[in-house]
Amino acid sequence: MDKQDEDEDECAGQHKNPQDDDIAAPESAKDAKPASGNNAASAATGDVPTTAALPAAKRAGRPLGAPGFGRTQKLIPTKFVHKHPEVCTGCLHPFTANDPAQAWTAWDTLELRALSEDDTHTHQLGVYLEVTRHFLMQRQCTCGHLTQAQAQRADDDKAQWAGVRIGEQRLLGPRLAATVVYLSLRMRLPRLKVQELLLELFGLELSTALIDQTIKQTARSVEPLQPELVRQLQVAVLAHADETSWPERTLRLWLWVFCCSHTVLYVIGARTKEMFECALGSSFAGTLMSDGYQAYRSTANRLRCWAHLMRKLRGVAESTDTQAAANGRTMLDLFGSLMQGVFEARDKAKALPTGVQDDPPTHPVVPHAKQVGELKALCEKHRDARHEALRAIAREFLYDWEAIMRVFPSSTVKSVSR
Numbered sequence: 001m002d003k004q005d006e007d008e009d010e011c012a013g014q015h016k017n018p019q020d021d022d023i024a025a026p027e028s029a030k031d032a033k034p035a036s037g038n039n040a041a042s043a044a045t046g047d048v049p050t051t052a053a054l055p056a057a058k059r060a061g062r063p064l065g066a067p068g069f070g071r072t073q074k075l076i077p078t079k080f081v082h083k084h085p086e087v088c089t090g091c092l093h094p095f096t097a098n099d100p101a102q103a104w105t106a107w108d109t110l111e112l113r114a115l116s117e118d119d120t121h122t123h124q125l126g127v128y129l130e131v132t133r134h135f136l137m138q139r140q141c142t143c144g145h146l147t148q149a150q151a152q153r154a155d156d157d158k159a160q161w162a163g164v165r166i167g168e169q170r171l172l173g174p175r176l177a178a179t180v181v182y183l184s185l186r187m188r189l190p191r192l193k194v195q196e197l198l199l200e201l202f203g204l205e206l207s208t209a210l211i212d213q214t215i216k217q218t219a220r221s222v223e224p225l226q227p228e229l230v231r232q233l234q235v236a237v238l239a240h241a242d243e244t245s246w247p248e249r250t251l252r253l254w255l256w257v258f259c260c261s262h263t264v265l266y267v268i269g270a271r272t273k274e275m276f277e278c279a280l281g282s283s284f285a286g287t288l289m290s291d292g293y294q295a296y297r298s299t300a301n302r303l304r305c306w307a308h309l310m311r312k313l314r315g316v317a318e319s320t321d322t323q324a325a326a327n328g329r330t331m332l333d334l335f336g337s338l339m340q341g342v343f344e345a346r347d348k349a350k351a352l353p354t355g356v357q358d359d360p361p362t363h364p365v366v367p368h369a370k371q372v373g374e375l376k377a378l379c380e381k382h383r384d385a386r387h388e389a390l391r392a393i394a395r396e397f398l399y400d401w402e403a404i405m406r407v408f409p410s411s412t413v414k415s416v417s418r
């Protein structure tokens with residue numbers, strides 16, 4: 001049995017095709033009893049009523065004596081779901097709810113639930129782990145054919161997702177799987193620490209292999225969403241983009257983020273113009289707010305993110321070179337007052353009653369045109385400064401002046417800065 005198979009066995013018999021002869025049911029589900037017949041998948045209580053006898057089903061689970069790598073932690077289910085075959089696969093005769101049925105395999109699912117979802121704890125904060133036992137049922141038709149309900153499972157994708165199989169039979173429910181992904185990618189916890197946290201908080205024993213597999217399966221599950229997220233970003237009026245280093249073992253990768261008021265897309269890959277263009281696509285027609293990275297510069301409507309520039313100016317202002325620090329502080333003060341002007345203009349516009357036009361417009365340039373001109377003059381003055389950081393930021397402002405000052409009409413700025 002290779003590593004992959006071991007991982008899968010730990011998932012309480014998931015991912016094995018239920019048609020396989022040696023379907024591995026969870027230890028706790030091996031005593032699956034015959035159950036009553038509802039054609040639809042149904043939730044029931046722990047009392048599993050027996051019905052008219054069917055020919056003995058093959059014992060669910062690994063053959064006795066076969067080596068196993070199953071979970072050692074015993075799960076106690078509190079919820080039971082039965083999935084019945086709806087029609088005979090031999091003669092297509094529909095089954096009725098009263099036709100005898102028998103469980104032929106089962107698996108358990110763990111899901112993170114809010115206490116408030118429980119009728120008896122509606123006002124309680126907190127979460128708990130719910131164990132659901134899923135039974136796949138079988139029914140025998142009058143034609144003699146035995147039909148077994150099947151778990152849903154996506155086709156294998158050996159080209160893009162080799163070894164990453166997704167389907168209904170998995171130990172972690174969607175919310176618990178999302179929690180594992182959140183801890184791993186958002187909180188950047190190594191697999192071992194995700195394992196530790198789940199054990200400490202919930203007493204849940206998961207292997208790091210299962211945690212790793214969960215992350216990959218979730219990635220495959222959400223992959224079809226990416227084109228839709230890109231589409232939503234492409235029609236946004238204003239989108240933001242940024243990138244930060246994202247080392248993975250020996251690979252020096254970058255985490256890109258693209259967001260607008262309603263959508264966020266993260267992409268991990270190289271730091272190249274092609275990467276940016278592939279991620280956002282060429283049809284983006286809105287305004288892009290970004291830092292000064294070269295890849296963004298081909299975008300027609302671009303705004304420079306002022307927070308990035310502010311941080312760089314603050315760095316110069318805190319320099320140990322007293323002359324450069326003084327120049328940096330002057331530029332920082334000017335830029336700070338411009339930023340304040342933009343905030344004030346924005347607040348005034350927000351305070352207007354709905355439908356009322358801002359006339360004449362309280363555009364930030366009106367009271368701040370002088371500072372815009374002064375800042376540009378300082379940038380030109382320090383374009384060839386001896387101090388490297390001062391020189392760099394002065395050139396960055398000048399090189400990207402239009403995108404930085406787009407919020408101010410260029411005609412007014414030019415007349416002031418001459």
Ligand SMILES: [Zn+2]
Nearest residue numbers: 088091141143
């Ligand atoms: Zn039949």
